Amino acid sequence: IDGRPTDITWGPNWDDDLGGGPDHLADDPVLKKMNDQVRLEYEQAFLFYLPRICEHCLNPSSGALYKRIEDGIVLVDQDRCRGWRMCVTGCPYKKVYFNHQTGKAEKCTLCYPRIEAGQPTVCSETCVGRLRYLGVILYDPDKVGEAAATPDEKDLYEAQLSCFLDPDDPTVARAAEESGIPHDWITAARRSPVRALITDYRVALPLHPEYRTMPMVWYVPPLSPVVESLTATGHDGEDPAKLFAAIDALRIPLDYLAHLFTAGDPAPVEAALCRLAAMRAHMRRINLGDPRDPAIARSVGLDERGIEDMYRLLALAKYEDRYVIPTSYTGTVPPDSVDGGCSLDGDGGPGMYDAGLPGMDSFHAPPVPETVAAGDGLRGRVNLLNWDGRGLPRGLFPRRRESER
Incomplete structure (x- = not known):
């Protein structure tokens, strides 16, 4: 706080929030790509939470991992798994775990019994911030390999977008039905909040596309407190022109976000942040009763209706709008499995936290x-x-x- 070096050795949420200080931050692979653009000093620190689960990739790593044809969920084939842990080291997102009790690899199952019953995952439904959305995206599997092999990493974001199909296209809908996809799944794809955020509004981005696994958990990048920063310098923080210009000087550097979400290409990240800022400016005028300015929406490639629809989806979406999940069209849902909680949350799971296990009350396990x-x-x-x-x-x-x- 006073500028003198501080050796912080412990604290709440140490691994997530503090990260060990400048000595450990110097090993951040994203920061290494940015040279001296981020000063490794506490007073210059920035923080945003990035919840990471299995990405249920279109092109998952090999081994006992497989992608279900009926819904795209990536699972571990427990019969094929031999406990060699190659899928653990092969997952670039580090979301495959080894269960020492069973000798098998395990991972997030996207609560597939709940999905089959048309219900959201446990982590989505219990998110107090209502920040998780679930929906259907139709894609062309024949294009996945070609997209993953795109030579330039910065083109991988657009390459993956090219794999997604438009469910409103009659040709796509007809081909989907001919391949056995039920009509209610096509309808769900048209109503999908995920598809809207990814392809319509272009505010959701993939995590580390340079891994070439074609991840399917996408993120809306954080718009750091740019308004307060502008106001502190004596400018009108709500002026759209100044707001857009200030995005280049965010406390969370634009290049840092680009290396997280678009393999270093800042243009898609900047476009997403500008749309979020435009939505803020447009809705502020409506809430204050000020005259509407259609130029705000046009400046980010939207019209007034589109920007208000995006606002309703991001800020006011109801349960049925955030989770558009059709029921399964193959297999059966086991009884008592819908409300059984997270599949990794019970006895015998990867953490092996059986009830009453010695050491549960102490970090230093006896x-x-x-x-x-x-x-x-x-x-x-x-x-x-x-x-x-x-x-x-x-x-x-x-x-x-x-x-x-």
Whole structure:
């Protein structure tokens, strides 16, 4: 605060919020691409939360991972999985986990029993900020490989957009129905909030498209407090012209966001932020009773109706508008599975946090009693969620039997 170096060694949400300070931030792969554009000083720090789940990619890494034909959800084939953990290291988003208790890889299942029943995922429905949207996007699988092989990384965003199909196109709708996709799925694709944010309004962007897995969890980039920054300098923070110009000087650097979402191309990120700023300026005039200015919407490639529709989707969307999920047209929904919570949240999950497991009340996990049932070398392991990474607590590795020594 006073400019002197501060050695912060611990704090709330240390890994997410503080990141270990400048020494560790210097290893940020995104910052390495930006040279000296970001000063690694606390008073210059910026923060925004980026919730990361499995991206359910169009082009997932190989191995036991497969993409379901009926809904595009990426799962781990438990029968094919041999516990080699190649899919764990192969996932660039690090969203495949190894279950030491079962010896199998596991990952987010997108709550597929709920999806099959037409209900949203648990993490979407319980998001207190109503920030997660779910919907159907039709795409051409024959174009995915070509798009993933795009030579220039900065062209990958547009290449993936070219894979998506327009459900309002009669030719697309007819081809979809001929391939066996039910009509209600095509209708859901037309109402999809995800499709609107990605292709209509162009405010949602993919995370690290340079990984070439064609991710399908997209993000609306954060519009940092640019209005307050302009006001502090004596300017009218709500003046659209000044607002758009200030986006280049955001506290969260534009290039940083570009390396996150568009492989370093700042143009799509700047366009998305300008649309968000235009929506703010347009709706402020309406709320204050000021005369409307159609030029605000036109400046970002929208009309007044389009910018107000985007506002309703982002700010006022109801439950049925945020989640447009048709029921499954194949298979059956197991009973009692719809409201069973997150699939990774129970006994035997990747974290192995069984009820009453020793060490749950302490970050430093005490040794687990070395009791292994006969013929069961996978029992008695330490709870990985509580292990602090120091030392080798008993139970971290399977105990060798007397016959193996």
